[in-house]
Amino acid sequence: MDNDTPPLIVDIDGTLTDESRAIDPRVMPVLREWPARVVIATGKAMPFPIALCEFLGIERTVVAENGGVVFVEATDELRLEGDHEAALAVGEAYRDLGHDLGFGQVDLANRWRETELVVSLDQPLEPLEDLAAARGLVVLDTGFAYHVTDPVVDKGTGLEAVCAELDLAPETFLAVGDSVNDAQMFDLAGEAVAVANADETALERADRVTDGTYGDGFLEAVAPYRE
Numbered sequence: 001m002d003n004d005t006p007p008l009i010v011d012i013d014g015t016l017t018d019e020s021r022a023i024d025p026r027v028m029p030v031l032r033e034w035p036a037r038v039v040i041a042t043g044k045a046m047p048f049p050i051a052l053c054e055f056l057g058i059e060r061t062v063v064a065e066n067g068g069v070v071f072v073e074a075t076d077e078l079r080l081e082g083d084h085e086a087a088l089a090v091g092e093a094y095r096d097l098g099h100d101l102g103f104g105q106v107d108l109a110n111r112w113r114e115t116e117l118v119v120s121l122d123q124p125l126e127p128l129e130d131l132a133a134a135r136g137l138v139v140l141d142t143g144f145a146y147h148v149t150d151p152v153v154d155k156g157t158g159l160e161a162v163c164a165e166l167d168l169a170p171e172t173f174l175a176v177g178d179s180v181n182d183a184q185m186f187d188l189a190g191e192a193v194a195v196a197n198a199d200e201t202a203l204e205r206a207d208r209v210t211d212g213t214y215g216d217g218f219l220e221a222v223a224p225y226r227e
């Protein structure tokens with residue numbers, strides 16, 4: 001490994017992808033060739049970051065469901081944390097009020113989810129927040145979905161878990177992200193970079209903000225380490 005290149009923890013939606021969740025193909029060689037550890041940290045369910053790592057041909061080191069799921073291939077460690085029962089109960093109660101999760105019958109957004117529940121942004125937020133709060137859960141608006149999440153986990157606790165497994169220190173990491181669900185990993189990382197399309201929380205908690213948005217922003221964030 002190149003000693004000058006920090007390990008990288010990177011968000012998917014809004015950072016490696018555009019606003020429609022399509023990956024910017026230019027990020028792929030960067031991740032594949034990164035000379036230090038790469039951690040994919042996302043609000044998405046585990047199959048998405050695992051598939052991304054597989055298709056990239058990189059080791060599978062993944063924080064999914066906003067920290068609820070952590071998988072470290074190198075040590076064959078899977079950690080699930082967070083009150084999934086409570087999240088499912090929120091979904092049930094939300095439907096009982098006549099609302100819908102908004103992802104259709106098959107619901108690929110929740111199908112493989114193990115610790116959280118997600119609701120489409122076109123559904124009403126307020127009743128969801130009330131139901132979540134009543135069960136000790138929070139609702140995160142990532143700009144891509146509402147996540148009903150257990151506040152005992154976040155991408156920061158996920159980064160800590162990965163570091164404990166791999167004997168790394170969070171403060172050695174470069175973190176790149178775009179939203180409120182990246183805030184805790186930003187706080188722990190040595191350098192946190194928000195892409196220009198980031199939400200207010202991510203912009204505030206970042207050490208550096210790129211001029212470019214989405215994939216352009218990610219490429220700009222890592223550019224100093226690729227010269």
Ligand SMILES: O=C(O)COP(=O)(O)O
Nearest residue numbers: 012013042043044142144
């Ligand atoms: O799943 C979401 O809503 C956001 O996913 P992300 O954390 O990869 O941006």
Ligand SMILES: [Mg+2]
Nearest residue numbers: 011013014178
């Ligand atoms: Mg994101």
